[in-house]
Each structure stands twice: as C-alpha cells, then as structure tokens.
Amino acid sequence: MLRAAREVWVAAVVLAVSLFFLIYLVLATDWSMAVALSPTSMPLFVISLAVLFSLGQLIASVVQARNSGASNQTDTPAGDDASAGRAGPDRPAASRGIALLALTILYLIALPWAGYLMTTTLYTGGLAGLFGNRRPLSIILMMILVPASLLVFFERYLRIWLPAGRLFQ
Amino acid sequence: MSEVLDAIFLALQFQTVILMVVGLVIGIVIGGIPGLNVPLAVAIALPITFYLEPLSGIAMLVGIYKGGTYGGSLSAVLINVPGTPAAAATGIDGHQLTRQGKAGKALKMSLYASGVGALLSDLALIFFAVPVAVLALRIGPAENFALGVFALTLIAVLSQGNMFKGLIAGTMGIFLATFGLDPLTGASRLTFGVSQLTAGWSFISLILGIFAIAEALEFVQKRFLGPSGSKGVKLGGENHRLTREDWRGSWRAIARSAPIGVLIGAVPGLGSAIAAFFSYGVARTMSKEPEKFGKGALEGVAAAESANNGVTSSTFIPLLTLGIPGDVITAIMLGAFMVHGLVPGPSLFTEHRGFIMAFFVMMLVTTILLVVIARLGMRLFLQTTRIPDSILFPVVVVLCFTGTYVATNNFFDLYATLGFGVLGFAMKKFNFPIAPLLIGFILGPLVEIALRQSLLLSRGSLDIFVTHPISLLFLLLALGTIAWVGWGEYRSGVARRSKVGA
Numbered sequence A: 001m002l003r004a005a006r007e008v009w010v011a012a013v014v015l016a017v018s019l020f021f022l023i024y025l026v027l028a029t030d031w032s033m034a035v036a037l038s039p040t041s042m043p044l045f046v047i048s049l050a051v052l053f054s055l056g057q058l059i060a061s062v063v064q065a066r067n068s069g070a071s072n073q074t075d076t077p078a079g080d081d082a083s084a085g086r087a088g089p090d091r092p093a094a095s096r097g098i099a100l101l102a103l104t105i106l107y108l109i110a111l112p113w114a115g116y117l118m119t120t121t122l123y124t125g126g127l128a129g130l131f132g133n134r135r136p137l138s139i140i141l142m143m144i145l146v147p148a149s150l151l152v153f154f155e156r157y158l159r160i161w162l163p164a165g166r167l168f169q
Numbered sequence B: 001m002s003e004v005l006d007a008i009f010l011a012l013q014f015q016t017v018i019l020m021v022v023g024l025v026i027g028i029v030i031g032g033i034p035g036l037n038v039p040l041a042v043a044i045a046l047p048i049t050f051y052l053e054p055l056s057g058i059a060m061l062v063g064i065y066k067g068g069t070y071g072g073s074l075s076a077v078l079i080n081v082p083g084t085p086a087a088a089a090t091g092i093d094g095h096q097l098t099r100q101g102k103a104g105k106a107l108k109m110s111l112y113a114s115g116v117g118a119l120l121s122d123l124a125l126i127f128f129a130v131p132v133a134v135l136a137l138r139i140g141p142a143e144n145f146a147l148g149v150f151a152l153t154l155i156a157v158l159s160q161g162n163m164f165k166g167l168i169a170g171t172m173g174i175f176l177a178t179f180g181l182d183p184l185t186g187a188s189r190l191t192f193g194v195s196q197l198t199a200g201w202s203f204i205s206l207i208l209g210i211f212a213i214a215e216a217l218e219f220v221q222k223r224f225l226g227p228s229g230s231k232g233v234k235l236g237g238e239n240h241r242l243t244r245e246d247w248r249g250s251w252r253a254i255a256r257s258a259p260i261g262v263l264i265g266a267v268p269g270l271g272s273a274i275a276a277f278f279s280y281g282v283a284r285t286m287s288k289e290p291e292k293f294g295k296g297a298l299e300g301v302a303a304a305e306s307a308n309n310g311v312t313s314s315t316f317i318p319l320l321t322l323g324i325p326g327d328v329i330t331a332i333m334l335g336a337f338m339v340h341g342l343v344p345g346p347s348l349f350t351e352h353r354g355f356i357m358a359f360f361v362m363m364l365v366t367t368i369l370l371v372v373i374a375r376l377g378m379r380l381f382l383q384t385t386r387i388p389d390s391i392l393f394p395v396v397v398v399l400c401f402t403g404t405y406v407a408t409n410n411f412f413d414l415y416a417t418l419g420f421g422v423l424g425f426a427m428k429k430f431n432f433p434i435a436p437l438l439i440g441f442i443l444g445p446l447v448e449i450a451l452r453q454s455l456l457l458s459r460g461s462l463d464i465f466v467t468h469p470i471s472l473l474f475l476l477l478a479l480g481t482i483a484w485v486g487w488g489e490y491r492s493g494v495a496r497r498s499k500v501g502a
Helices: A002-028 A041-075 A078-087 A091-114 A116-130 A136-157 B002-011 B014-032 B038-049 B054-079 B087-099 B103-136 B141-158 B163-177 B195-199 B203-221 B244-266 B272-286 B298-314 B316-322 B328-339 B346-351 B353-376 B378-386 B389-408 B411-429 B435-457 B469-501
Strands: none
Touching: A002 A041, A041 B163, A041 B435, A091 A116, A091 B203, A091 B389, A091 B411, A116 A136, A116 B389, A136 B389, B002 B054, B002 B353, B014 B038, B014 B054, B014 B353, B014 B378, B038 B054, B038 B203, B038 B328, B038 B389, B054 B087, B054 B103, B054 B298, B054 B328, B054 B353, B054 B378, B087 B103, B087 B272, B087 B298, B103 B244, B103 B298, B103 B316, B103 B346, B103 B353, B103 B378, B141 B163, B141 B316, B141 B435, B141 B469, B163 B435, B163 B469, B203 B328, B203 B389, B203 B411, B203 B435, B244 B272, B244 B298, B244 B316, B272 B298, B298 B316, B316 B328, B316 B346, B316 B353, B328 B435, B346 B353, B353 B378, B389 B411
C-alpha cells in the first residue's frame, strides 16, 4: 500500500514538472513561425509527450494503489500496514546521503578559491570517512595519493591544468 | 590489400595496443568488483580519451567494455555476487562449482567461453556492418527520424518492467538535449538566462553524474558490509583443470549460445543480461543432463558467458551503421566517436574507411588480448574481489569531478554533474530506467535535425513520414512495440489482480 502511494506521488511530481515546462514553452513559442523553423517546436513536442506519458503513469499508479488498498482491506490484518509504516526510512542511511551531498557542495564552492590540491585532499579524507573507512593510516594515504597522482597525471603528462585557486594567485 | 595492411598497422600502433591493455585491465578489475559497473568505468575513462588519438581512445574504451563484461564473472563465480547483471547467470552454476572446490574449472571455462563469444561477435561485426551500412546509405531524413523514434521506443519499453517509466525517461533524455542552441537556426532556447546553458547540458556531466555519483549516493546509504572479498583461492590441482570431458560437455552450449548473444546484441535495447539468461535457459532445455543445472553444471557457465560476451561487438553494428546505440555503453561510445569528429552512420564507412577497417582489426586484437591477459593475470585479478568499497568509492567520486573539470574546464558543469547524480539516484530509487534517458539525450539532436529537415523538405506536411515506405515501416514497428508491450503489461496486471481477488 505504501509503495503504491509512493508511486502515485512520484508520477504526480513528474507530471507537475512536465506541465511546468509545457506551460513555459507554450508561452515562449513564437506561434507565427513555421513548425520546422521554430526553435521551440521540438522541445514542445517532446514535453507534450512527457506530459502524456506521465499522465498515463499517474493513472496506472492510482489504479494500482486502489487495487492494493482494496486487497489490503479484505486480506490483511489491520496491524500490517501500521507496522510497515512504523518501519519508515533508515535515518542514519539517509543522513549519510545528505552528508555526501553537503560535503560535495562545500568542495565545489571551495574548489575555485582554495585550488584542486588542497580541496581534493580534504574532500578525499571526508569521503573516506563517509564511506566507512575507519583506519587513519589508510585515510591519510588516500588523502595524499589520490589528489597527488591525479594532479601529476593531468598536469604533467596530459598538460591539462587543474584549478590552482584564486587565494594563491 | 594495402588498405588492410594499413588498418593492421594503425590498430597495432604502440599507443593503441598499450591503451587496449590498460583498458582491458581496468575493465576486468572494475567488472570484478561488485558495486562498480562497466558503464561507470567507461564513463570515467571518457574524458581522458578526448586527449588521445581517436582509435587509441576508443581502443581503451572497448578494452574496458570487453574486459568488464568478462570481469563480472570473477566475483559471480567466487563469492556469488555478480560484478555485472549479465554475470548473474554465470554465478548460478559457477558459484556452485566454487563450493565444490572447482573454482578454477569455472573461471577457466568462463574465460574461454567469453573469448569464443567475443570472437564470433567480432566476426559478425566485420562481415555484417558493411552490408547494413550500404543499405543505410539509401535512407533520408524521414527514415532517419522514424528509425530514431523506433530505436528509442524499443529501448524505452524493453529496458525495464514499466513501459510508461521507460517512455518518460526517454522523453526526458530528448528534452534535456534540447537545452541550449537550436541546431538549425542557432537561436537559444530553455537557457533561463544562464550563459553556461547556451551550449546545452554537458554530455560528460550527465554520464558521470547519472552513473558514478548516483551509484555513490546509493552505496553510501547502504549498511557498510566491509570488504566484500573472498578468501584466497587456489587454482592449482586436478579439480581446477579443464579436462577433455569438460570440453565435450560444454562445446555445444558455447556453439549455441555465442550466436544467440551476437543476435541479441545487434538488436537495440536487449543487452547482455537478456542474452546470458536466455542462453542459459536454452542450454538447460537442450542439455542431456538438465538436472545438473543450478548444482554446478559447467555447461551453464559456458552458455551464459559465451552469450554475454557475444553481445560486445555485435552491439556496434547498429551504432556504426545507423548511429543507433544499442545500450548504455555504446551510447557513451557514441559520444566518444562524436568528440573525435566521427559521426556514426553510413557516411562513416565512406568518409573514414581507414578508421573503420582499423577499428575492426582493433576489435579482434582486443578479444585476443582479453583471453591472454585474463588467463595470465587470473590469480591477480581474483584479488580485486577483496578491495574494500570504502577505498573504491571515494576514488571514484574524486575521479568523476576531476574528469568533468578536465573535459569541460568549467565549474558550472561540476554542479551539473552533482545535479545529474541526484537525478540518477532518484530514478534508481523510483525504478525509472537510466538507459532510455541517456540514449534519448544522445539521439535527441539527430532525431530533431532529421524531423525538421523532413518537414522543410515536405513544406511542413507530416505526410512525408507515411509516404516513405521505410519510414512508415519503422513508425509502425514503434507503435506495434508500444501496443505489444502495453498489452502485455495490462494482461499481467489483470492476472495479478484476479490472483489477489481469488
């Protein structure tokens, strides 16, 4: 039941996003232009299809949710759904995902300022901790080897310059 | 004759061979590590190939592809955790053999069957690509449009259980490709005032985000399992050696399964997992001892692996001749071809004849090298299944952002990579297939140009798509596929409901 309800929500969000772009494109289109020449004709056609398909997905998931709801009412004891609801999402797991996103955003903000070597060294250490590495020696080795080897490979061998950092220029 | 010699010389250049070897080693290692996958490895290597000679760069990617396709069987046989989805079929009997103390037999049969499958696939590519390209030369923009629509429909509806989700992902991919400058008039569209979007979304950001970052986001949320690895495996001794009886029991399975893999590889949207499981099923049905399957049948390993690797070159037939990528990996390869100014399609065979011939030779050489390297380094490659994920994933994530910056020299694209990572993670979480999005993104501009050129030729009339027989055929096939798969999904839904109601 919970999964079916989640599917309905996902379909609704996809439909809402598609509708937003459809409305934006309808307003942005110069309707006096020939279809073949108008730059918005292709995006408009594609997003119309996306609206159609997401509507189909929404209807299919609503039907599925109804059926699973009906079968739950007739077949399963009342406690089942409640216990499923109690299980909920794994909070530490979700927080690790959010921590990875936050760490990456910090890295991307710091990269133009502090440069590749310094930010990537710290980022590698942070990532190692986040992915469950609990051995300090291994983390320190990764912090040194990963950014340094990439810097040498790209700058020395391929002559592609990585960000030096505005603070050091 | 001199053209063939030139092609051999070009394919056997020192840099190309070295990069083939590097690609194969990376592929086998990545394929052997559960959690990492071949598209991810190809995507990470892609930015590096931009700075190499076209054939060398593509040779490295092909090496990763072929090596990874084989490498998936290592962890499947040893620890019953397939490195690739296709290797799951290999693991059914391969791991049983490991439990019986016959890991060496399973691993060696898996390697040789892979070699035969890949070799047959190379030959199919060499002999069938040119005739298909000659036929493809006769098609115009209307047929191109219809073909693009058909390929995309096929990939969208066959890639996962839910047809609507596949179609949504496909249209999402084409839509993302329409951001930036209009390919015909040069007018900007969907840029929302962001100057970096004028060039559209970066292909490399999409690839790395949707595969590697999404994979990392998914992995970091799982409980830590520690080193995934196996204990040391010994490959010496009678039990690990392939005997004449083993070959007698397996060669029929290989002879049947390799062509199945080749055929399935040539159809866009099916892929190696389907080839492996289908061939495994056929081998079991036709075996003299079907009761042994699932309990350690060497035939099962041979069938699954030869079909799985039979896909690797034939999947290039639609890519090279029609510009249609059959799966995610060939979609990434299409990007690599285009970056080097090689636009797949029939014209590639006339304008870059030398390159195509060298490419064919390179495919053959890669297969031979795969068997040699994998056999010589088997003991070493087995150690890859013991590398902890806590070391691998940080390296992968850092490589992604470094690779994006190296390819685009743009900080905006780093944020785009992260954004696509979140999108890929959400798609995986809610069971939207990734392949249609990626292939839609790549085919989008080609389909758009074909559509608008057709409309210009017909002065805005849509009749052009139904008056051209080939175009009509592909459009009918696309509609037929949707109707067929849709009806199948509807029927299975009705059956499920009636089962619940009973």
